[in-house]
Amino acid sequence: MLQPGARAPEFALKTTPDQTLAPVDFRGKPVVLAFYQADWSPVCTEQMAVYSLIIDELRAHGAQLLGIACDGAWCHLAFARHYELSFPRLSDFEPKGGVSRRYGCYDAAEGMSGRALFVVDCDGQIAWSYLSPTGIxxxxxxxxxxxxxxxxLSSRPRPQEGDRP
Amino acid sequence: MSTLKPPLGPRDHLRGELSRPIHLVEFGDFECPLCGQAQIVVQALARALGDQLCFGFRNFPVVGAHPNAQIAAEAAEAAGDQGKYWEMHDLLFDDQHALEVPHLGRYAEQLGLDMHRFVADLQAHRFLEKIRGDLHSGAISGVVGTPTFFINGIRHEGPFDFDSLLAAMTLAARFPRAG
Incomplete structure (x- = not known):
């Protein structure tokens, strides 16, 4: 799985049957990628419902949350409508799990994304990542x-070219 | 490991003194059926542990799924302001299916609250900020839905039946509190 310091791979995925979203659309803001196994599964549902409920906590940091799972865009849409989710879900559907694989969090045995979290900073670098056990x-x-x-970090002066590390 | 932030303190609603060795904190929602089940378990644990247990409750109203959860939490806080927090807390869980404003008024009357003050507090949403503070605490502590329990400051993983919680608390009591 990709670790802090790595560049977050670029991608664009469907968020609804006729719209795509890419993390680069939010460049300048921190982006939180929440990979999860499947729409409707009990633990994923609770996790996404909690994120939806506390979305203002993320917004207070200027951050954009994106949920990512292998379900198709129509499934994501029904799931989000049912639970009134307040953030976009991306469909890692074709090629299946392609983005999850690039982030190193695809569970090939299950054929689903692992329960992985990434915080990507304003410059597109991974600042934090965490893989949670499937059932947790x-x-x-x-x-x-x-x-x-x-x-x-951002309130500290940025290192200038020529500075000693 | 997810830990309770801020730690249990005097601003919380407490059953038992903070000096007791076992702190159990629940993030809950008065309209959540699982919290209704947990309430029965917590009451049984309180009887079993007696003066070993300090129980605290923080609000985590799941407003999308439970339309009356927030106003019920406000009613509990308003009752608390009149010294009857736990009485209202128990009434709300005893009748989780009747949490609309007229029901809340009836419970307040039953508890002999100053109704003028109770209604004014609810209309002004006087305790909304406190509830939002609880929600913030839940977010930064790693609440995973309702109910979520913390035992001596550490998030309880696994089921919340009597035996599971009692075993976890018995184990936790052997170590210093994390918060």
Whole structure:
């Protein structure tokens, strides 16, 4: 799985049957990628419902949350409508799990994305990542702590070319 | 490992003193059926553990799924402001299916609250900020839905039946509290 310091691979996936979204659309904002196994499964549903409920906590950090699973866009749409989810879900459907594989969090044995979280900073670099066991809902505390950390980093002077590391 | 932030303290609604060795904190929603089940388990644990247990409750109203959860939480806080938090808390869980404003008024009357003050507090949403503070605490602590329990400051993984919680608390009591 991709670790902090790595560049977040670029991609574009369907968010509805006729719209695509890409993390680069949000460049300049931190992006939180929440890979999950499947729409409708109990742990995923609770995890996504909690994120939806506390979305203002993420917005307070200026962050954009994107949920990603292998289900098709129509399935995502029905899932989001049923639970009134307040953030976009991306469909890693064709080629199946292609983006999950590039992030190193595809569970080939199950044929689903693993329950992986990534916080990507404003410059497109992974700042934090975490793979939760399949049956465990990780909650949002790790994401929020990572976003807190970004705030502290960006308030420091940026290293200039020629500075000693 | 997800830990409770901020730790249990005097701003929380507490059953039992903070000096007790076992702290159990629930993030809950008065309209959530699983929290209704958990309420029965928590009451049984309180009887079993007696003066070993300090129980605290923080609000985590799941407003999308439970349309009355937030106003019910406000009613509990308003009752708390009049010294009857736990009485209202128990009434709300005893009758989870009747949490609309007229029902809340009836419970307040039953508890002998100052109705003028109770209604004014609800209309002004006087305790909404406190509830939002609980929600923030839940977010940064890693709440995973309702109910989520923390035992001596550490998120409880696994089921919340009597035996599971009792075993986890018995184990936790052997170590210093994380928060």
């Amino acid at each position: 809902n990780p909650g949002a505390d790790g994401i929020l702590a990572a976003l807190d950390g970004l705030g502290k």
